[in-house]
Amino acid sequence: MPSSTAPYIGRFAPSPSGPLHMGSLVAAMASYLDAKVHHGAWLLRIEDLDYDRNVDGADAAILASLRRCGMTWDGEATWQSRRLPLYEAALQRLREDGLVYACGCSRKEIHDSVLRAGAAGNGAMVYPGTCRHGLAPGKVARGLRLRVPDGEAAVYGFVDRWHGALRQHLADEAGDFIVLRGDGYWAYQLAVVVDDGEQGVTQVVRGADLLDSTPRQLYLQDALGLPHPGYLHVPVVNNALGEKLSKQTGALAFDTGTPALDLLASALLPAARFLGLDVQANNLDDFWRRAIPAWARRLSERP
Ligand code: GLU
Numbered sequence: 001m002p003s004s005t006a007p008y009i010g011r012f013a014p015s016p017s018g019p020l021h022m023g024s025l026v027a028a029m030a031s032y033l034d035a036k037v038h039h040g041a042w043l044l045r046i047e048d049l050d051y052d053r054n055v056d057g058a059d060a061a062i063l064a065s066l067r068r069c070g071m072t073w074d075g076e077a078t079w080q081s082r083r084l085p086l087y088e089a090a091l092q093r094l095r096e097d098g099l100v101y102a103c104g105c106s107r108k109e110i111h112d113s114v115l116r117a118g119a120a121g122n123g124a125m126v127y128p129g130t131c132r133h134g135l136a137p138g139k140v141a142r143g144l145r146l147r148v149p150d151g152e153a154a155v156y157g158f159v160d161r162w163h164g165a166l167r168q169h170l171a172d173e174a175g176d177f178i179v180l181r182g183d184g185y186w187a188y189q190l191a192v193v194v195d196d197g198e199q200g201v202t203q204v205v206r207g208a209d210l211l212d213s214t215p216r217q218l219y220l221q222d223a224l225g226l227p228h229p230g231y232l233h234v235p236v237v238n239n240a241l242g243e244k245l246s247k248q249t250g251a252l253a254f255d256t257g258t259p260a261l262d263l264l265a266s267a268l269l270p271a272a273r274f275l276g277l278d279v280q281a282n283n284l285d286d287f288w289r290r291a292i293p294a295w296a297r298r299l300s301e302r303p
Pocket of ligand 1: 192210
């Protein structure tokens with residue numbers, strides 16, 4: 001459980017690649033409820049650094065949908081694209097510590113060398129370290145990678161408040177990872193760690209699709225001298241085909257014409273049910289009043 005001495009700061013950090021959908025609503029609801037149960041703050045951060053995936057107006061639509069659902073955030077919402085000097089400063093520190101190197105490998109080259117090495121398993125492309133000791137002659141830097149430790153130091157474990165104890169061997173399961181992409185965009189892993197640290201986030205509540213990013217983020221926090229927040233990853237909403245719902249497939253009608261009661265029936269109650277919350281409600285206020293203690297009960301059933 002979160003420590004009772006540190007003030008609780010949680011956050012919801014959607015990418016504006018489309019409107020809020022069932023999957024992101026579930027993550028938003030879980031992080032909001034967790035902040036409320038702990039009498040904490042709930043921040044909203046728009047993760048808009050993958051400029052190729054941003055959809056015009058999606059950020060405003062997400063903000064409006066959250067408000068319509070009754071989820072109001074504390075303080076001003078932030079946009080990662082307005083915080084670039086923070087990422088630059090973090091990179092500078094990693095460089096000074098000799099933890100970063102230029103990588104000239106294309107995705108295809110990495111894929112081919114992983115196949116050659118006969119790596120199988122979880123399907124993740126573990127970077128084989130080709131450029132670790134410098135770029136081969138004729139290779140052009142495409143991005144910057146962070147060196148992960150070898151041996152025992154590569155094992156990063158944490159206790160997820162939903163899934164229990166988890167661990168990952170960073171070198172074997174993730175490999176040196178990108179912090180600045182070849183297209184010049186800041187990588188998600190670096191930006192999320194810098195922002196969670198700078199914003200004082202103490203509890204990260206998000207979808208389980210990010211579970212395997214957490215060990216990399218714990219390592220980056222260590223490398224940058226930042227504290228480790230607590231983590232809780234809620235199950236991901238899949239469609240009938242078992243695929244993770246995307247903004248394209250899980251669209252919800254949040255437009256301003258939708259009556260609040262329909263929002264309750266078509267979005268909030270199904271999201272709560274998905275989280276295993278037994279909530280009946282006739283209006284939005286009633287919903288949140290009941291959902292907060294239901295979340296506390298749900299958590300007390302977890303490991
Ligand atoms: N921006 C990420 C997403 O929309 C979430 C990042 C996080 O919660 O750490 O999937």
